[in-house]
Amino acid sequence: MKDFFDILSRKHTDFKVTPDLFMDIIHESPDITLPAKTAQEIREYKSRLTLEKTDKPAIIVGMGTCGLANGAQGVYDTFKEELEKRGIEAELISTGCVGYCAEEVIVDIKLPGYPRLSYARVTPKDVSNLIETTLINHEPLRDKVLGVYHEKSEKRWENLPVIDNIPFFKIQQKVVLENCGIIDPENIDQYIVRGGYKGLSRVLKNMSPEDVIEDTLKAGLRGRGGGGFKTGMKWKFARQSEGDKKYLICNADEGDPGAFMDRAILEGDPHRVVEGMVIAAYAIGASEGYIYCRAEYPLAIRRLRKTLADAEKYGLLGDNILNSGFNFKLKIKEGAGAFVCGEETALINSIEGNRGMPRPRPPYPTTEGLWGKPTVINNVETFANVPVIIRRGADWYASIGTATSKGTKIFALSGKVKNVGLVEVPMGTTLRQIVFDVGGGIPDGRRFKAVQIGGPSGGALPESVIDTAIDYENLKEIGAMMGSGGLVVMDETTCMVDLAKYFMTFIMSESCGKCIPCREGTKRLYETLERLTRSYKNENDPEEALLRFQGMVYLERLAKVITTTSLCGLGQTAANPVLSTLHYFRDEYEAHLYERKCPAGVCKELLTYKIDTDKCTGCTLCAIKCPVDAIVGERKKAHYIISDKCTRCGQCMMNCNFNAIYVE
C-alpha cells in the first residue's frame, strides 16, 4: 500500500523533499508550496486516512487484549469472510481499545457520508445482520448501537445517542487516549494525520532542550507511574548530569494487578509513546533508549516492534532525526515478570541482565543509572502525555486539573462495577464521579463498600471519603496513593481482611528479598491476617489463640516499621493495604478477631454451611460430592451438615441445584 513516504518520495517535479520538510508538508505548513499534483494526492490520502471522505465503507474492530479476550478475532474473521462472500468492497481495520471494556467486542462502521457508528457486544453471529442492515440498507441495527461519533457529515443517523453523551464517556476527557480505539495502531500515517509527530518536529526545529524541559515544568506534568515526581525536574537533573552517554528508559512493566492502562496505550497508540520518548531524549541529551515491556503483553510487544521499524523508516528514530542532527536509538527489552522491576533501580539491574533487585538511592539514576550513566526512567503514560503538551502548549495543559496535579489521569476501572473499562478524567474528578457516573454504580442491587486505588501500594477507601477530588496529594492524605491507576470497586460481598491478605500474598511473593523489613515483615503481616481468618478447629496449638491477639496488637506498628525502613518503593508502600483497611474498616477486623465471623461471608473457615430444609429436595448430590462425609440425610428428605466435620470446601453449595445451601 502507498503511504506518505511513497507519495512524497516520488518526484513529480524538481521539488525536493528532505526529511525535515516531510513533517511540515504533511501537517500543511503555510510556507510550503507543493506541486499541485502532489498536494492533491496528499489531501486525498489524508481524507482517506481520517475516514472523512471515503468512497467505500470502513469496518473497525476493537482488537486490544480485552477485545480479543471477548472474541474480537472471531468477529474480524467473520466480517472478512462475509464481505468476500457477498463481494462487498469495504475496508476492514483493527484498532486498539476505546476503553469501554464492558461492551466489548466493539465494532465501528463508517459509511461514506455518514458519521462513525459504534456497535457494542458484537459476536460473530451478528456479523451477517450488521452487514445486511448497515452496509446494504444503510439502517442502524438499533439494539446493538452504542452510539454515533460527533462528526461533520452530509447524512445523519436519526435518534441515536452521541458517544460523548452516553454516561460512560460524558465526564471523561480524552487527552492521552484521544486516538485509542480510533486509529489503526499499526499504521503510522493514521497517527501522523491526527497531529502525530507534530510536537517532535516542532521541538527539533524551534526548541532547545532547555525549552522542552521548561515547557514540561510549566505544564506541571508529574510521573504517572505512581510516585508523582515532577517529570521536568527529573529531566533537568539528567540534563545537568555529566556523562558522555545518557539513557532514556520507558517503564512498560505494568505489574500492578488490576491496572491495564499502559497496555492499552501501547496497544492502541504506540507511536505516541515513541514520540514522547524522542522528545524526552532530546531534552536530556540521551542517545540510546529502551522500552522495558512485560513479556506477558505479547500484543503490545508485537505492535511496538512494528512501530519502531516504521518510525525508523520515516526518519523519526535513529540517526539524524528529521535532519536535525539529533540521534536516538530505541530498543525493546522484554521483562520476565517481576513486580519489583517497576522500581527504577531494579529495572536497571534487570536490563543489565541481573536479578531485578533495587539498590539504595542516592545516587539517583539521573546521575548514575544504566551502566553507571545518567538515566531517566518514565512510565508509559507519562511519555504519552509529552507530545500533547508540546503540540497544544504548556498553558493549555496546565489549565486542566488541580493546583498541584495537572492534566488527566487514566484509571483502569474494574471489579464490582457495571461499566468496566479504561477511564480518562481530568485530575480533580471525584472517586464518586468515576464509580457512579462513569462506572454506572454497583451491579446486582448491591451496596458500594470501598474502592481500592493504587494497587499493592495503595489503599481501600470507603464511602465516607469518595467525594475527595483525586490528585496526588489528596489521595495520600486519605491513606491511598495514585499508583499506576488501578481502581477496583468492591461491594458488600468483599471482605477487607481478605483483601489485605490478598495484597500481602502478592507482595510476599514479589518482594525481591534483599531487605529484611520487606522480606520478613510482609510475611509476618500475612501470618497475622491468616490467623485472623482461621477457625478454632484449625488451631492445633493453644498458643495460636494468643498469637492471634498478639499479632493484631502489633499489626499497625509492624506495618509502620516496614514503611519507614524498607529499601525501595515496593517495601515502603507494601503495608498500605493493611494500614488503610485497618483505618477504615476496623470493625471488620474486630469481627474476625473477637467473634470469629466474616461479615462479608468471604473467609471460608469462619463460615458455617447450612442447608435450608424447605428448599432441600433430598437429591443427595451434595452428600455424594462432600469429600469428608459431613452431610447426612435420607434420600428425598432434607439433609443436614455436621458442622464439626465440614471443611468448608464449598463443594456442596457449588453443586446444589436448588440453592438450598447457604452460609452464615
Added chain:
Amino acid sequence: MNNQSIFEAYPRNDASLLIPLLQNIQTEFGYLPEDQLEKVAEHIGIPLSRVYGVATFYNQFRLKPLGKYVIRVCRGTACHVKGSLDILRILESELGIKAGDTTKDLMFSIETVACIGACSIAPVIVINDEYFGGLTPKSIQKLIKKFKDKG
C-alpha cells in the same frame, strides 16, 4: 534439538543478554533444561549460580517442562474480588496439582499470573492462548472436563 542457532545470535560475554537468551531458550524448549543453563553460563561468561539466580528470580522462567494445556489463572485484584481464588482451588483439586506444577501425564500445567489485563471479564483464565472469562465454580468444572475429554 539443535540449538546452536540460538547461541549464534548472541555475542559472547555480554551479561546484558542473559535474560533475552534465557527467554529464547525457553521459547525453543518450553522450559530451561539444566544442560542449557550450563551452556548459557559458558556462553555469557558468568558462573552457573548467577544464571540460576536469574532464572529462579523471574516468574516467566521455568525449570520444568510444561503440560500440553497451560492454564494461567489471573490473580489480579479485580479477579480476586470476583472469586478467582475459588477458581484456582477448584482447578487444583480437579487436576490434583498445585499452582506451578504439571500433571504427571504432562497434560495440564497451572500457573498464576499477577494480572492479564482483561479485568472486564474477571475472573479470567487463559488456556494456552484462549481466554475464558466470567467464570463461576460451575463453569470452570465444565470447562476442565471439556479439556480432559479432548485429551
